[in-house]
Amino acid sequence: MQPIKIFNTLSGKKEDFHPLDSNHIKIYACGPTVYNYAHIGNARMAVVFDTLVRVLKFKFDKVTYVSNITDIDDKIIDAANDQKVPINEITEKYTNIYNEDMAKLSVNIPDIQPKATQYISEMIELIEDLIKKGHAYEIEGHVLFHVPSYKNYGMLSNRNREEQVAGSRVEIAPFKKDPADFVLWKPSSDDQPGWESPWGFGRPGWHTECSAMSEKTLGLPFDIHGGGRDLTFPHHENEIAQSCCSTADINNPNSYANYWMHNGFVTINGEKMSKSLGNIILVKDLSNEYHGEVIRLALMSSHYRQGLDWNEKVIHQAKKLLDKLYKVLLDLELEDLVEIQDNEWINPLMDDLNTPGFIANINVLVKDYLSAQEEQKSILKSKLILLGSLMGILQEDPKSWFEVNESNINLSKAEIEGLISERNEAKKTKNYERADMIRDELMEQGIEIMDNSSGTSWKVKT
Numbered sequence: 512m513q514p515i516k517i518f519n520t521l522s523g524k525k526e527d528f529h530p531l532d533s534n535h536i537k538i539y540a541c542g543p544t545v546y547n548y549a550h551i552g553n554a555r556m557a558v559v560f561d562t563l564v565r566v567l568k569f570k571f572d573k574v575t576y577v578s579n580i581t582d583i584d585d586k587i588i589d590a591a592n593d594q595k596v597p598i599n600e601i602t603e604k605y606t607n608i609y610n611e612d613m614a615k616l617s618v619n620i621p622d623i624q625p626k627a628t629q630y631i632s633e634m635i636e637l638i639e640d641l642i643k644k645g646h647a648y649e650i651e652g653h654v655l656f657h658v659p660s661y662k663n664y665g666m667l668s669n670r671n672r673e674e675q676v677a678g679s680r681v682e683i684a685p686f687k688k689d690p691a692d693f694v695l696w697k698p699s700s701d702d703q704p705g706w707e708s709p710w711g712f713g714r715p716g717w718h719t720e721c722s723a724m725s726e727k728t729l730g731l732p733f734d735i736h737g738g739g740r741d742l743t744f745p746h747h748e749n750e751i752a753q754s755c756c757s758t759a760d761i762n763n764p765n766s767y768a769n770y771w772m773h774n775g776f777v778t779i780n781g782e783k784m785s786k787s788l789g790n791i792i793l794v795k796d797l798s799n800e801y802h803g804e805v806i807r808l809a810l811m812s813s814h815y816r817q818g819l820d821w822n823e824k825v826i827h828q829a830k831k832l833l834d835k836l837y838k839v840l841l842d843l844e845l846e847d848l849v850e851i852q853d854n855e856w857i858n859p860l861m862d863d864l865n866t867p868g869f870i871a872n873i874n875v876l877v878k879d880y881l882s883a884q885e886e887q888k889s890i891l892k893s894k895l896i897l898l899g900s901l902m903g904i905l906q907e908d909p910k911s912w913f914e915v916n917e918s919n920i921n922l923s924k925a926e927i928e929g930l931i932s933e934r935n936e937a938k939k940t941k942n943y944e945r946a947d948m949i950r951d952e953l954m955e956q957g958i959e960i961m962d963n964s965s966g967t968s969w970k971v972k973t
Contacts, residue, residue, distance in 0.1 A: 515570060517735070518816060518863050520743060520771040521667055521764060525863055530734055531769060536567050536574040537733035539725045539768070541742055542624070544581040545605035546590040549612050551792045551810070551821055552777045552784060556739045558807050558903070559774045559815045559864070561618040563737070565901050566860050577728045578621040579721060580606050582628050583714055588703060598704050602626075612794040615803035616810075617903040625724045627715070631706045633723040634715045637757055638695045638708075646756040649710050650686045652698035658691040661752045663764055667771060668744035675744075693749055695719050718749035722757075725750075725768075731759050736768035743773055775818040777810075792821065801955075802912075804904045805830045811866040811902065827948050833904065833912075834954065836873065836895065839880050841909035843892040856894055860901055873898055922956050931960060931967050 515528040530536050540560040543553050557578075564576045581587075582602035591598040610620060638654050641647035646660045658664050658675070665675055676690045694716035699705030705712045715723075725733065731754065738747065751764050760766035776783070779790040797806055809829035813819045856876070859868030876898070880891045899905025922930075934949040953960055953969070960969045 513858050513861050515566070515861050516863050517770050517772060520773050523669070526770070528734075528770065530571070531732060533571060534573060536571050536735075537729045538564065538567070538574065538576050538735040538737065539721075539729060539733060540576075540578045540621075540736070541721055541738035541746065542578040542580050542621075543605075543609050544584045544586060545602050545609060546584070546587040547605060548793045548795055549609050550784065551779075551794065551797065551806075552739070553609075554613065554616060554618075554794050554806070555777050555810045555815075555819060556737075556774055557613050557618045558616055558810045560737050560772075561613075562811065562860075562866070562901070562903060563735075563772070563864055564619070565903065566857075566864065569857075569901060570861075575623065575729065576621045577623040577625065577725065579724050580609075580624060580626045581717065581720060582606065582626045583704060583720075584717060602628075608795070612798065615798045616794070616807045617803060617906055618807075623728050625728055627720040627724065630720070630723050630727060631715065633727050634719045635696075635706075635708050637719065637723050637726075637753065638715075640757045641695065641753065644756060646752075647695055648688065652711050652713065653684075653686070653694060654696040654710055655687060655692040656695055656749065656752060656756075657688055658693070658752070659689055661756050661761070663755070663762075664691075664752050665748065666764055667748050667751055670744055670748075693718060693745065695753070718746055718753065721746070722750045722753040726754065726758060732766050733768055735770045735772060737772040737774075740773040740775055743771075747771065772815075774815045775813075778818060778820045780822050781820055801826060801830065802833075802907075804833055804906065808833060808870075808902070808904055812870065814867055815864050823948075827951060830955070831947065831951055832870070832874070834951070835877055836899070836905060837907070837909045837912040839877060839895060840892065840905065841913070843880075843888055848889065848893045848896065850893070856898060857901060866902070869898070869902065922953075922958065927953065927958055927969060931969060934960075935967060 516525050517528050518525045538560070540556070543549060560576070560578065564574060567574045587598060587601055591601045594601065614620070638647060641656065642649065642654065647654055647656050665671065672691070696708060696710055696713050696715055696719070698711055698713040703714070705714045725736070736747065751767050754767040755761050755764060778784065779792060782788060782790060784791050794806070805826060809821070809825045810819065812825055812829060819825075856872050857869070859865040859872060862868070873895070876891060876895055880888065883891055896905060930949050930953060934946045937943070937946040937949065950960060957971055958969055960967055
């Protein structure tokens with residue numbers, strides 16, 4: 512088995528993964544801000560790092576994965592005010608929904624899932640230390656990090672001075688010593704959530720939260736820090752500055768986290784997801800239409816560092832492949848599993864989580880099965896189950912995968928026969944992709960179609 516390689520955002524190149532302690536791998540990924548339903552972009556981050564953790568746990572004996580919940584944020588406060596409910600009602604509701612939605616995608620709950628509000632005292636200690644060391648200052652009830660005090664600021668995102676100021680998450684306030692300075696603590700009004708601190712009643716800045724939680728749960732340094740590409744600046748850049756100017760080594764950005772990984776964005780039919788376009792796809796809605804494994808496989812169909820365009824073709828291809836894989840497992844149901852010695856099949860995952868290459872290997876495995884001798888089939892099935900476990904797929908019973916309750920059929924006889932006619936026409940014009948898509952659409956509705964010399968017939972699967 513080849514060594515694990517990771518594209519390190521900090522160095523800008525792919526590197527061999529050398530753990531700080533091979534007996535205990537530590538990874539942190541920034542989790543959701545819980546004020547609304549999770550969308551497909553949130554799901555991609557969760558699926559990517561869940562897959563990474565599966566690979567690490569396959570390779571190493573002990574892995575601790577931490578992914579936080581941000582449960583104090585201005586967006587959460589706004590949501591609570593809009594709905595006229597206590598803030599904890601919002602955060603508890605959407606934390607539970609997030610975990611339930613991710614479970615549908617076979618995302619394991621992190622080993623530790625800290626909530627920001629549980630680490631306020633650690634955040635205050637971090638801020639006090641930064642003030643003491645001259646990297647932060649208090650003014651008008653705010654505490655700000657003074658960016659010029661950290662010479663390595665911008666190393667992760669490769670942003671110059673002008674880009675740092677332009678990309679700052681918070682508007683430039685007149686009381687800042689420097690336009691790039693960012694908030695560590697801010698005051699809360701009487702009707703806003705807050706905590707007592709040396710600087711008055713207030714709440715932490717967003718960036719402060721992850722620095723405090725990662726250090727408390729994993730210690731410094733830890734092996735891998737991850738999240739969506741949009742977090743590279745300012746969030747992750749600010750985390751490095753805070754932690755390196757406090758507990759870690761100010762001259763060594765790696766003294767906070769050794770490797771940085773960021774997944775690409777999800778677009779919808781070529782367009783950026785946005786409220787204004789009305790194209791935000793929620794996991795809860797998508798999982799009502801498709802099995803979670805179909806969604807998961809579709810999310811991993813392109814390399815994690817690349818953008819993923821979510822469209823009908825992507826989800827169709829994922830469903831088609833899973834049907835094929837479960838058909839193999841169904842055919843081999845009575846075969847015994849054997850220990851797999853040959854691990855080159857998983858090498859693409861070791862190479863910076865190359866899931867497209869890994870999926871290609873799975874397709875080769877299916878072709879091998881179709882021509883395999885009987886004595887080889889147990890080995891092939893065992894390989895398939897191993898590969899599935901690393902990708903978080905093939906976790907269902909093969910029989911149940913294909914079972915559809917007749918009461919769930921929502922198509923009329925005329926609609927079914929109309930689709931079959933369209934499929935037959937597509938086959939005549941050699942539009943085989945559309946023909947396969949119609950077959951799969953009918954299968955999803957619990958309709959099985961049979962081609963024979965006299966034409967095409969159909970039945971409800973039971």
